[in-house]
Amino acid sequence: MPEAATAVKTVELKILRYRPASDERPAFGSFKVPYTEDMSVLEALQTIKDTLDGTLSFRWSCRMAVCGSCGMMINGKPQLACNTLLRNLPPGPVTIEPLNNFPIERDLVVSVGDFVKKIESIYPYIIPKEPKTVAEGPYLQTPAQLAAYESFSDCINCMLCYAACPQFGENPNFIGPGAMALLQRYNGDSRDGGQQKRLDTIHGEDGVWSCTAVGYCSEVCPKQVDPANAVNQNKTNSAFDFFLRFLRPGGAR
Amino acid sequence: MSERRPYRRPMSPTWWANPPYRAYTLRELTGVAVAIYGLVLFFGLVCLALGPGAYDGYLAFLRSPFSIVLHLLLLAAMVYHVVTWFETLPKTQPKLIVDGKPFPAKKMTDIAIKVGAGCSLVLLLIAIWVGR
Known part of the structure; x- marks a missing residue:
């Protein structure tokens, strides 16, 4: 029979399913989809949703990282x-x-609310050192000044670094690698003057000090942002701020 | 009506013992080896203060097979500690910009390891020269 000859290669996906209305706890479900050489995991999930189980939930949009x-x-x-x-x-x-x-x-969809709150908490915008009017012209920056923060601006908020971080697993209030990369993106910007304001948000265990330099966050980052660097250089900043705050006008309270 | 019932999966209590975290745990544990080596040296200092008899006992301990095996193990742990220390080094400091470009982390680690190895060699040579 020609059936054997045309038999397509398949790949099995074991997916952790969770439907809050009916499942007490998550459990694995198994799916087999036709395999092609150029198939991504996302395409395999889309094939399942289109042809096998329309209730499978996952987030996606751009298909290109x-x-x-x-x-x-x-x-x-x-x-x-x-x-x-x-x-x-x-x-x-x-x-x-x-x-x-x-x-x-639900299924592969996780809560992102806490992460968004963390991002909001670190003043994720440029706070100009000296405000300028439009007539006064643009804020200029040399390539070297750009290089000082550029990699941190590549973050796409995918939260892989949080999934990689055991300290975030132990303490969900830990600000975590992603938000710290964004913080450093602004703190490292030569046009920015909001360093002190941001530093005040990252002291203590829920700030940078939950980090134990595991470093896996930077390994899994799909954009080579190196969030571990953002967290760890700010430990130094946080420590300096702790000891030198008495010298700063209005610093010690 | 909302069906929301977010489920928090517990962390494995043995996450630190399995990849990808095993190398990290090992790195942190080598800190204990550093502390043990410090204790051995401190013990020698105490024996020196106690007098020649105690110090000879300390030297005899250092020459024992147990001590030699211990020191080899501690040396291996120390080397691992040093290498992983310098691998972490680029992560702990502000981005170094050289000629308008970020200085590669790997190069920084390589230089630091070479400088560390060089310093150790000089120390060893001085120790041999002094101990002649």
Whole structure:
């Protein structure tokens, strides 16, 4: 029979499912989809949603590692589903779970509210050193001044670094790598004058001091932002601020 | 009506013992080896203060097979500690901009390891020269 000859290669995906209305706790469900050489994990999930189970929930948008929506645990490692090709994974079933360390809303969708609040808390905008009117012209910057913060501005808020961070897992109030990368993006900007304001938000255990320099956050970052660097250089800043605050006008309270 | 019932998965109590965190745990544990080595030296200092008899006992301990194996293990742990220390170094300081470009972290680690190895060698040579 020709059926055997045309048999398509398939790949098995073991997906952690959670439907809050009916499931007490998450449990794995297994799906088999036709495999192609150029297939990403995201495409495999879309195939499942289109052809096998329309209730499967996951976030995605751009399909090209820019939007940061499709972060998930793929074979136990935080990765972007769009950026992970099935052919680069070891043979056998692919395990897919929602991002570690975040509450699961449904299937592969996690709560992002706390993360957004953290981002808002660090004044994520330029606070000009000296305000200028439009007539006074633009704020100029040399390439070297740009290089001092540029990599931190590449963050796409995909939260893989939070899923990689065991200290965030232990203490969900820890500000974490992603928000610190954004903080450093502004603190390292030559046009910015809001360093002290931001520094005041990152002291203590919920600030930078939960970090123990595990470094895995920077390893999993799909944009080479190096959030571990953002956190750890600010430990120095936080420590200096603690000891030198008495010398600052109005610093000691 | 909202069906929201966010589920928080517990962390594995043994996360630190498994990859990818095992190397980190090992790195932190080598700090204990550094402390043990410090204790060995401190013990020697105490014996020196106690008098020649105690100090000879300390030297005899250093020559014992147990001490030699211990020191080899401590040396291995120290080397690992030094290498991982310098691998962490670029993460702990502000971005270094050289000629308008960020200085590569790997290069920084390489230079630091070479300087560290060089200093150790000089120290060793001085120790050999003094101990002649």
